Amino acid sequence: MSRLRFDISMSLDGYVAGPNASVDVPLGEGGEQLHEWIFGLASWRDPHGLEGGETGPDDAVIQESLEATGAVLMGRKMFSGGQGPWADDPNRDGWWGDDPPFRKPVFILTHHARETVTYANGTSFTFVTDGIESALEQAREAAAEKDVSIGGGADAAQQYLAAGLVDELELHVVPVLLGGGVRLFDRLGGSPPLLELTRVVDSPTVTHLRYGAIR
Amino acid sequence: MSRLRFDISMSLDGYVAGPNASVDVPLGEGGEQLHEWIFGLASWRDPHGLEGGETGPDDAVIQESLEATGAVLMGRKMFSGGQGPWADDPNRDGWWGDDPPFRKPVFILTHHARETVTYANGTSFTFVTDGIESALEQAREAAAEKDVSIGGGADAAQQYLAAGLVDELELHVVPVLLGGGVRLFDRLGGSPPLLELTRVVDSPTVTHLRYGAIR
Numbered sequence: 544m545s546r547l548r549f550d551i552s553m554s555l556d557g558y559v560a561g562p563n564a565s566v567d568v569p570l571g572e573g574g575e576q577l578h579e580w581i582f583g584l585a586s587w588r589d590p591h592g593l594e595g596g597e598t599g600p601d602d603a604v605i606q607e608s609l610e611a612t613g614a615v616l617m618g619r620k621m622f623s624g625g626q627g628p629w630a631d632d633p634n635r636d637g638w639w640g641d642d643p644p645f646r647k648p649v650f651i652l653t654h655h656a657r658e659t660v661t662y663a664n665g666t667s668f669t670f671v672t673d674g675i676e677s678a679l680e681q682a683r684e685a686a687a688e689k690d691v692s693i694g695g696g697a698d699a700a701q702q703y704l705a706a707g708l709v710d711e712l713e714l715h716v717v718p719v720l721l722g723g724g725v726r727l728f729d730r731l732g733g734s735p736p737l738l739e740l741t742r743v744v745d746s747p748t749v750t751h752l753r754y755g756a757i758r
Numbered sequence: 759m760s761r762l763r764f765d766i767s768m769s770l771d772g773y774v775a776g777p778n779a780s781v782d783v784p785l786g787e788g789g790e791q792l793h794e795w796i797f798g799l800a801s802w803r804d805p806h807g808l809e810g811g812e813t814g815p816d817d818a819v820i821q822e823s824l825e826a827t828g829a830v831l832m833g834r835k836m837f838s839g840g841q842g843p844w845a846d847d848p849n850r851d852g853w854w855g856d857d858p859p860f861r862k863p864v865f866i867l868t869h870h871a872r873e874t875v876t877y878a879n880g881t882s883f884t885f886v887t888d889g890i891e892s893a894l895e896q897a898r899e900a901a902a903e904k905d906v907s908i909g910g911g912a913d914a915a916q917q918y919l920a921a922g923l924v925d926e927l928e929l930h931v932v933p934v935l936l937g938g939g940v941r942l943f944d945r946l947g948g949s950p951p952l953l954e955l956t957r958v959v960d961s962p963t964v965t966h967l968r969y970g971a972i973r
Binding site: 727737750752 | 770771772929931934935937942943946951952953954955958960962963964965967969
């Protein structure tokens with residue numbers, strides 16, 4: 544059965560978004576620092592329609608993750624645009640444009656039923672209204688032999704973590720202190736999973752820590 | 759001038775002690791998992807009067823830190839025994855016994871003036887009542903060419919971090935999720951320091967992440 548994994552950029556003090564997020568500052572104050580390391584990478588630029596880019600250890604981590612992923616799970620706010628004024632419009636097509644960078648099936652956790660939307664590049668958005676386990680089951684079927692990845696946001700990752708369903712997590716730890724915002728590890732409930740450190744990759748700008756869950 | 763540094767064991771979700779600390783569970787629920795990696799090391803066993811122990815990357819990190827440290831800063835609760843019934847007795851000699859494992863001058867942040875206590879092994883406890891900057895100044899003088907290290911607890915580290923006085927921090931990230939407790943990065947105030955990742959050392963049980971502060 545395909546594994547459930549996620550990887551996410553996190554500040555050293557544990558935040559995946561900065562404080563005081565708003566329409567103008569969707570990642571919160573300082574939150575953009577969490578993602579700067581990725582924009583120059585070849586593995587990020589390619590699915591976003593950009594040529595070139597850096598290769599190296601950071602790029603290899605991302606490339607490997609993309610290749611291993613057969614389907615994506617996503618929270619509804621992540622899909623529809625976070626803090627934007629459109630975030631509460633459940634019919635909005637997201638902020639992903641006509642060439643969404645996923646190129647694989649995406650399953651969105653929502654309370655609002657909609658028809659599946661498909662794109663020429665292989666991306667599809669399927670809206671799942673009957674809970675995180677159902678979404679995972681559908682994503683596993685779509686992923687076949689590959690992994691299912693949680694594409695964000697933090698609340699979706701927290702729900703799967705709290706339910707004990709995550710097989711692997713990889714944190715991209717960025718050397719900044721945000722001092723506030725959205726913590727990744729929050730609302731985990733009473734019995735957090737046991738973890739095993741399985742890989743460390745580091746570069747001057749980010750440290751990739753991979754953990755497996757021990758059942 | 760000698761640098762101010764600290765190193766501390768932290769769970770992956772950012773805690774340096776578990777939830778519900780008490781007399782019987784001084785490190786909080788699950789908190790002992792943060793420190794298990796260190797007790798078997800030769801560099802830990804030696805100053806605690808024990809022979810033998812493991813060598814390897816974890817041991818080298820601790821050994822290097824001990825050798826670089828010329829004086830120690832410590833919060834009063836850390837000195838006097840954390841959650842114990844004695845913690846509020848400012849005259850208690852701490853829980854360190856007759857052979858405290860520091861073997862160098864220790865400066866304790868307190869509101870209660872006391873005479874300095876000295877031990878045959880080179881440890882001294884000096885009680886500083888006029889604030890963190892005064893304590894740092896005294897520790898720097900005692901450390902001469904070596905570093906000043908913050909020996910804990912989290913509140914002392916937080917005060918020095920918030921004041922922008924820390925030159926280097928090294929986190930020993932342990933692959934556990936505690937789900938609650940005392941967070942290291944808390945109450946940092948409005949402008950946390952910029953950081954630069956300067957070294958990564960990893961072993962199967964713990965990841966040592968060293969950061970320098972950029973002024």
